[in-house]
Amino acid sequence: MIKIVADSACDVPEDMAEKLGITIVPVFINVGDQSYVDGIEMSRKMFYDQLSSFPQHPSTAAPPAGTFTEIYNQLAQEGATQIISVHIADALSNTYNAARVGAEAADVPVTLVDTDQVTVAAGLLVILAAEAAQNGRSHDEIVSLLNKNIPNTRFFGMINNLDALRRSGRVNWAQFGFGTLLQIKPIMMIADGAIEVVARVRTQKKAIPHVQELMKGLAPFERVVIVHTDSLPLAERLHAKVVEMFPGQDIPIMEVGPAVGTHIGAGAVGFASVSKR
Amino acid sequence: MIQNTIEDNSIIPNLWTLCDGQQLKHLFKAALATLEKQYEYVNQLNVFPIPDGDTGTNMLLTLRKAYGAIQHSESAHIGQIAAQFARGALMEARGNSGVILSQIFQGLADGLQEAETASTQLMGDAMMLASSKAYKSVSDPTEGTILTVIRETAVSAEAYQGNDLRAFFETVLQQSKQTLAKTPELLPILKESGVVDSGGQGLAYLFQGMVDWINGKLQPIEPVDLPTAASLPAQAHAVPEGGQLENPYDVQFLLFGENLDVDAMRRKMDEIGDSTVVVGDASLIKVHVHVKNPGEPLSYAVQFGQIDDVVVENMQAQMEAIVGGATETAVDAFEAQDDQIGVVAVVPGDGFATIFKSMRASQIIAGGQTNNPSVEDILNAIESVTTNNVIVLPNNKNILLTAETASQMSQKKVKVVPTKTMPQGLSAMVVLEVDGELEQTAVMMKAAAEEIMTAEVTRATRTVELDGVAVQEGDIIGLLNGRLTVAGDEITAVIKQLLDQIDMDEMEIITLYSGHDVTAEAKQNLHHQLQAFYPDIEFELHDGGQQHYDYILGIE
Numbered sequence: 001m002i003k004i005v006a007d008s009a010c011d012v013p014e015d016m017a018e019k020l021g022i023t024i025v026p027v028f029i030n031v032g033d034q035s036y037v038d039g040i041e042m043s044r045k046m047f048y049d050q051l052s053s054f055p056q057h058p059s060t061a062a063p064p065a066g067t068f069t070e071i072y073n074q075l076a077q078e079g080a081t082q083i084i085s086v087h088i089a090d091a092l093s094n095t096y097n098a099a100r101v102g103a104e105a106a107d108v109p110v111t112l113v114d115t116d117q118v119t120v121a122a123g124l125l126v127i128l129a130a131e132a133a134q135n136g137r138s139h140d141e142i143v144s145l146l147n148k149n150i151p152n153t154r155f156f157g158m159i160n161n162l163d164a165l166r167r168s169g170r171v172n173w174a175q176f177g178f179g180t181l182l183q184i185k186p187i188m189m190i191a192d193g194a195i196e197v198v199a200r201v202r203t204q205k206k207a208i209p210h211v212q213e214l215m216k217g218l219a220p221f222e223r224v225v226i227v228h229t230d231s232l233p234l235a236e237r238l239h240a241k242v243v244e245m246f247p248g249q250d251i252p253i254m255e256v257g258p259a260v261g262t263h264i265g266a267g268a269v270g271f272a273s274v275s276k277r
Numbered sequence: 278m279i280q281n282t283i284e285d286n287s288i289i290p291n292l293w294t295l296c297d298g299q300q301l302k303h304l305f306k307a308a309l310a311t312l313e314k315q316y317e318y319v320n321q322l323n324v325f326p327i328p329d330g331d332t333g334t335n336m337l338l339t340l341r342k343a344y345g346a347i348q349h350s351e352s353a354h355i356g357q358i359a360a361q362f363a364r365g366a367l368m369e370a371r372g373n374s375g376v377i378l379s380q381i382f383q384g385l386a387d388g389l390q391e392a393e394t395a396s397t398q399l400m401g402d403a404m405m406l407a408s409s410k411a412y413k414s415v416s417d418p419t420e421g422t423i424l425t426v427i428r429e430t431a432v433s434a435e436a437y438q439g440n441d442l443r444a445f446f447e448t449v450l451q452q453s454k455q456t457l458a459k460t461p462e463l464l465p466i467l468k469e470s471g472v473v474d475s476g477g478q479g480l481a482y483l484f485q486g487m488v489d490w491i492n493g494k495l496q497p498i499e500p501v502d503l504p505t506a507a508s509l510p511a512q513a514h515a516v517p518e519g520g521q522l523e524n525p526y527d528v529q530f531l532l533f534g535e536n537l538d539v540d541a542m543r544r545k546m547d548e549i550g551d552s553t554v555v556v557g558d559a560s561l562i563k564v565h566v567h568v569k570n571p572g573e574p575l576s577y578a579v580q581f582g583q584i585d586d587v588v589v590e591n592m593q594a595q596m597e598a599i600v601g602g603a604t605e606t607a608v609d610a611f612e613a614q615d616d617q618i619g620v621v622a623v624v625p626g627d628g629f630a631t632i633f634k635s636m637r638a639s640q641i642i643a644g645g646q647t648n649n650p651s652v653e654d655i656l657n658a659i660e661s662v663t664t665n666n667v668i669v670l671p672n673n674k675n676i677l678l679t680a681e682t683a684s685q686m687s688q689k690k691v692k693v694v695p696t697k698t699m700p701q702g703l704s705a706m707v708v709l710e711v712d713g714e715l716e717q718t719a720v721m722m723k724a725a726a727e728e729i730m731t732a733e734v735t736r737a738t739r740t741v742e743l744d745g746v747a748v749q750e751g752d753i754i755g756l757l758n759g760r761l762t763v764a765g766d767e768i769t770a771v772i773k774q775l776l777d778q779i780d781m782d783e784m785e786i787i788t789l790y791s792g793h794d795v796t797a798e799a800k801q802n803l804h805h806q807l808q809a810f811y812p813d814i815e816f817e818l819h820d821g822g823q824q825h826y827d828y829i830l831g832i833e
Contacts, residue, residue, distance in 0.1 A: 177711075181608075181635040182788070183817060184707055200707050203785040203833050206728065 002139055003080040004130040005071065007063065007095045008038040009088045009259035010115075010122040020130035025071055027095060028061040029258045035061070038259055047258040048230035048266055057167040058262045062094040068102025076108035082139045083110040086126045086146065088259075090114045091193035092170070111139065113146050116193040119260040121155035121272035124223045128274070149222065152275040155190040156198070156214055157227065157256075158207040160267025162186070168263040171195055187211070187270070204269070208238055211270060215242060222274040226253045230266040238269055286493050293442040295394040298358035302347050304446075304487045305362055307495050309344045311486025312337050312479065314498050319482070322475035324466050325761065326737040326748050327646075332475035335372030335649055339379055340483075342369030342651075346531065346561070349585055355395050359386040359403075361561050367682070368556070368563065368656075371649040374476040376678035377411050377423055379652075381480075384410030397445040401435035404449075408432075414678065421464025423476030429456040430484070443491055450484040457481045470741055524550050524567035527590040528574050532562045534582020542578070549573050554653075554660050556686065565657060567592070611637035612663055617711045618718055619662030622670045622702060623650060623680070626793060626822025629699055636706040638670075639663070646825055649676055655683035659691055666715045667691045668722065672702035674759065692719035697759060698731035699790060699821065700831025730784075732757055732775040732830040734768060753827075768827060769806050776811070779832060787814050788831040790821030795828070803828070 006012055008026040017024050026038040029047065031054050036042035038060075051058075072083055085103065090096035096114050103110035113129075115122040125146055132142045159165055162178055173179055176186065176197045187199040187210055198214065201207045215224070226242065228235035235253050243251055256268065288300055296304075312319075312333070319333030346365025347358050363386035366379035387410070388403025389395055395403065408431035412418050433452035437445050457477045461468040489495040528550075532542070536559050543555035550568035557563050566574050571589045578584055608631050613619035620638045624630050625645025633641060640658040644650035659667050667689050671680040674697040684691035692715055696702040705722035713721075737752040748754055748764040755763035755771040763774040776787075787807070791800045804816055821829055 177637060179635060181632045181819065182703055182707065202704070202707055205783070205785060206833075 001079050002082045002084060002133045002142065003075045004126065004133055005068075005075070005083055005085040005099075005110075006123070006126040007087050007099070008257065009060070009093065009095060009118060010086065010126050011119045011254065011257045011260070012123040012126050013254060014039075016127060020127065020134060022126060022130045023071060023075060025063050025068060025099075027063055027259050029058050029262065030061055031058045032056045038257065042258060044255055044257055044261075047261060051230075051261070051266055057164065058258070059168070060093075060259050060262050062098040065098045065101035065105075068099045069105045072103060072106035072108055072110055076106070080108055083108055084113060084129055084133075084139065084142055084146075085110050086113045086115060086122070086129055088118045088122045089116045089190070089193040091116070092118060092190075092195075111143055113143065113150075114193075115146075115153070116150055116191075117153050117155055117272075118190055119155065119256045119272070120225050120227045120254045121153050121190065123254070124225065124272055124274050125149060125153060128223070148277075149274050151192065152222070152277050153191075153273070154218060154275075155227075155270070155272045156187060156211060157229075157264055157268045157270035158185055158187045158201065158204065158211065159264050160185055160204065160231070160269075161265050164263060164265030170263055187214075188264075189214075204234055204267075207269065208241060211238060212241055212245065215245065215271060215273070218273055218275045219246060220276045221246070221249060222276050224249065224251055224271060224273040226251060226271050227256050227269070228253070229256045229261045229264060229268040231269055234267075234269045238271075242271075286490055289443075289491060294440045295396055296355060296400065296442055297394045298350070298353045298355045301355050301358050301362075301395075302350065303490060305340075305344055305347065307486040307490030308483035309337075309340050309486070310495060310498055311482050311489065312340055315482045316479075319475050319479045321739075322472045322478055323738075324470040324472060324475075324741075324743070326739045326741050326743070326750070326754065327735055327756065327761070331647065332372065332374045333479060335375040336378055336476070336479040338651070339366050339370050339375035342366065343379075343382060345586060350533070354393050356386070356389045356392050357560060359389040360558070362386070364557065364561065364563075367686075368653040369651045370682060371651040371654075371679055372675050373415070373678045374423060374479065375649075376652070376682050377414055377476065378480070379682075380410045380414040381407045381427055384408065397437055397440055397442055400442070400445060401431075401437055404431040404434040414682075419464065421460045421462075421467060422474050423480050425460065425463060426453055426456045426474070426477035426480050429453075430480075446484070446488050446491055450481070450488045453477075453481040453484045466743070469743060522567075522592055524569055525592050526568050526571040527565075527592050528568055528571050528588070529563075529565045530575065530578065530587040531585045532557075532564065532578045532582050533560065533585060534562075535560065537562050537581055542581075545577055546574060549577075551661075554657055565653075608634040610634045610641065611639050611711065613639050613666075613711060615664065616666060617664055618666045618668055618709070618713065618715060619664050619711075620668045620670060620706070620709060621655065621658045621662060622706075623655070623672050623676055624699070624702075625673075625824065625826075626820075628790065628820035628822035630822075632703065632819060633706065636703070637709060637711055638706065644676065645673055645823060646675075649673070649679065652679050652683045652686065655680055656686055659683060659687045659689060662689070665689045668709075668715070668719055669693045670696045670702045670705060670722075672696045672699050690715055692716065694719050694722045694726060696726045698733070699823075699829050700729050700731045700788065700833075701726040703788075703831065704729040704833065728833065730758060730779055730832040732772065732828075732832060733826055734771055734775075734828045734830075735826045737764065769803055772803070772807065772828065772830070773810060775830075776807075776832065781811055781814065784832050785815060786817060786831075786833055787811070788817045788819065788833075790819050790823070790829040790831075792821060792823050792825070792827045792829075794824075 005023045029036045087096040184200045186197045316333030316337040320331040343366035363382040366382045370376045370379040384407030388406040408428045430453045460474040546553040546566040550566040554565040621640040622633045622638045623642045630641045669680045680693045705726040708725040733756040737748045740750045752764045755775040765771045
């Protein structure tokens with residue numbers, strides 16, 4: 001039996017994880033000297049409700065390698081003969097590396113997959129893998145399905161406020177031209193494990209046509225999802241425009257969880273997609 | 278015998294049928310003298326009761342420089358004198374009226390190019406060229422302006438049948454006055470304000486001066502001191518903040534000679550200094566260069582002819598004075614590399630200069646409503662950009678033509694993004710991609726500029742009724758996207774009335790740029806009052822540092 005494992009930073013919605021039998025390993029959200037288990041001790045709602053009132057800006061930490069070993073072994077005891085462990089970009093997080101170390105000590109063969117992505121974009125790949133597993137695809141078929149789709153996967157988000165990104169220290173401020181006295185809202189792209197700025201706008205309203213253009217360029221889609229951080233009304237506005245553009249396409253709205261929300265802050269909106277190629 | 282005084286018209290023969298270079302020089306000198314006397318009157322013809330580009334001042338500054346270029350020339354060749362005069366005008370052209378005027382002179386020079394002397398016939402043909410050149414210099418010619426005056430005057434001049442130049446100039450003057458009187462019928466805004474067109478008036482004064490001199494009636498007058506953009510302390514000279522300048526001396530001069538090699542001069546100046554601007558032709562070259570040793574460019578150039586109008590400035594000393602008195606947080610201008618785009622921005626205040634630099638502007642020119650920069654100021658800034666791809670943001674509707682003219686004179690790849698207000702300029706900067714392709718980036722910046730609304734608050738400079746708004750001198754007046762729409766006596770109320778003309782439900786951010794004379798307290802008070810009116814709007818506050826305008830608002 002093949003089991004799919006992912007980390008909580010992939011932001012696979014709970015009901016889908018349950019339906020598709022995906023095992024989620026939670027990352028940690030650290031606030032000051034407190035550490036919370038993502039999705040268990042700290043729900044999305046709690047996180048965004050408190051984000052502006054946290055005494056210190058939260059940070060994220062990968063699960064310990066030992067946790068991965070325990071979970072892999074647990075799954076083996078439950079009958080897993082092969083595990084495919086799918087994770088957010090190695091280039092942007094320590095989670096993949098913790099899983100790799102954990103896998104070496106496991107009693108079951110584990111194939112690690114670096115999605116080169118974060119949050120829902122990584123989640124879409126996890127879901128593709130889990131659906132293939134449910135449909136009886138072989139280990140090799142699932143791994144090659146992932147490897148084929150990883151380069152076609154994108155995450156785009158308009159960052160509403162640069163404070164969180166500044167404090168996360170994940171981007172080169174000068175290179176991205178963020179040192180402006182006038183506040184800007186960048187539209188950022190994650191592709192192949194790298195962060196890029198594709199556009200700069202001043203208002204949320206202006207971000208929407210940009211996002212539509214970007215989507216046009218990437219269609220047709222295997223999967224596409226509107227994403228946001230604690231900003232459902234704006235996501236719904238974008239969604240209303242986008243469903244008109246792609247009739248017949250299933251386009252859910254998903255919220256980015258605390259692991260990535262810590263870095264991009266509330267008020268972000270965008271999309272994650274896997275293009276058909 | 279009195280020589281070289283403006284009232285001396287003895288160089289005109291009794292029967293005057295051919296005009297030579299020296300006679301033309303005196304005609305120009307007389308035109309300048311008359312404008313010196315009348316430019317303030319021309320300024321007052323500004324139909325808008327706002328402090329903005331003064332037509333009379335701009336025309337006068339343009340003409341002074343033009344005359345400066347021929348002042349010492351003894352040439353009797355009318356084509357040479359006209360060409361040198363036109364070139365001088367072009368470099369100094371400021372404001373839309375200055376640029377149009379410089380094009381009139383350029384057309385005239387084109388018409389007289391080959392001629393030693395000009396008959397009434399040739400003069401008439403040259404004036405037709407002057408008129409068409411003037412029309413071509415604006416993308417959207419408006420009738421009832423200086424354009425109509427030069428066109429109808431040129432038509433009369435060309436139709437003139439006799440060979441008497443005295444009568445010819447009299448015809449020209451009379452026609453220019455007649456057309457000028459018609460301008461309020463052609464342009465309703467003039468009629469509403471009860472004035473004739475200011476640029477047209479300026480042009481008619483030039484013809485008046487010429488005819489007065491011909492008739493021996495011209496009085497000599499003393500030139501007045503005028504502020505210019507170049508005299509402001511914030512003038513950009515590509516200076517690093519702090520530290521020593523590599524080439525501390527700014528050297529400018531004119532070189533007169535024969536068979537001068539402009540390209541060779543430019544190569545030599547590039548070799549010994551930087552920020553080089555070398556323009557001209559075989560008989561006159563204008564040089565601007567920053568060097569270590571100010572003697573070097575001069576001793577090189579003097580081998581080829583006569584040097585005149587030498588200006589040497591110590592920028593190191595100037596810079597230390599500016600840095601010493603600076604209150605703004607220092608932000609380095611962006612130094613473009615390789616194929617990157619460098620942006621030249623015209624700004625009316627220190628605060629705006631800092632904001633533009635923080636957004637990767639490479640060169641800042643101090644200038645705005647009442648002190649429009651010249652073509653040369655903008656050309657110098659373009660040449661000071663460290664790469665070949667340049668975008669110019671005029672940020673003022675009265676600087677658009679100057680920027681266009683400067684961009685055409687540069688050898689670099691230059692695009693002017695026609696921003697008419699400061700918020701438009703900054704909206705354009707938001708989407709600047711310094712690594713982008715020039716044309717495409719300019720198109721994107723133009724689109725971004727068009728997406729923002731601008732509100733401006735200033736004081737009325739005179740009493741007028743315009744577009745149904747009754748304005749008393751000294752009133753607080755509000756402009757929305759350049760149009761006067763509100764007058765009142767309280768700033769918050771005026772701003773509120775401006776904003777009420779916009780669908781604020783569609784807006785997210787108001788950026789408030791406060792003027793030079795606004796206190797921090799006044800700005801905070803205004804912010805709190807406006808925030809109470811518009812609770813869903815995000816406010817961003819900056820010091821613009823502009824003169825005359827209490828507040829400039831960007832609404833998006």
